[in-house]
Amino acid sequence: MTQSDLPDRSAGTYEPAGTYDPAGAYEPSMPPAPVEGTEPQDPEAFRPARPAPGFNDKGHVKRTRISGVWIGLIGTALFLILLLIFIAQNSRSVPVHFLGWQGHFSLALAIIASAVIGILLVAIPGSIRIVQLRRALRKNVPDGRVSG
Structure with a gap:
């Protein structure tokens, strides 16, 4: 290769490796795709x-x-x-009647108390069932492989 075969970089005609589109879009060159049926030299390169x-x-x-x-x-x-x-x-006081019991409470306190009681009515039986299922699982799994 002689000096005249190299691109002239000073004149602005140098094109980097890749393909050049006259519209101005530059696409970098891609490594060649492996030929079907051949093994790559470096398997790590394709992983x-x-x-x-x-x-x-x-x-x-x-x-x-x-x-x-x-x-x-x-x-x-x-x-x-x-x-x-x-x-x-909701801080105003309201009368509350329940199974013969009555009193005056904050409206917010009455609503929050009823929500907490409702959560407990769901959570307690659900927790008991979870404990039952865990015990049954421990009995049926050999070697005590279950933790928790």
């Missing part, structure tokens, strides 16, 4: 790259337990703010 530590396969940051706790704390704080607003707006 997809692993994501960096802390990232999942889609390139998003992995979720952790701490991030879940953080989101839970933010949600709880927002819920408590709404609860305080509810209590402040």
Whole structure:
């Protein structure tokens, strides 16, 4: 190769490796595709790259337990703010009658108490059933491989 065979870079006619489109679009050159039926020389070159530590396969940051706790704390704080607003707006006293018992309570306190009682009516039997299922699972799994 002689000096005259090289592109003249000073005149602005130098084109980098790749294909040049007269419309101005530059497409970088691609490595040649492997020929079907042949094995690549370097199998690592054709293996997809692993994501960096802390990232999942889609390139998003992995979720952790701490991030879940953080989101839970933010949600709880927002819920408590709404609860305080509810209590402040419904603070007037109302008569409450239940199975012969009567009294005067804050409307907000009466509604919140009834919601908590409703949650307990669902949570207690559900928790008992979960305990029953875990005991049955431990009895049926050999070698005690179940933890928790």
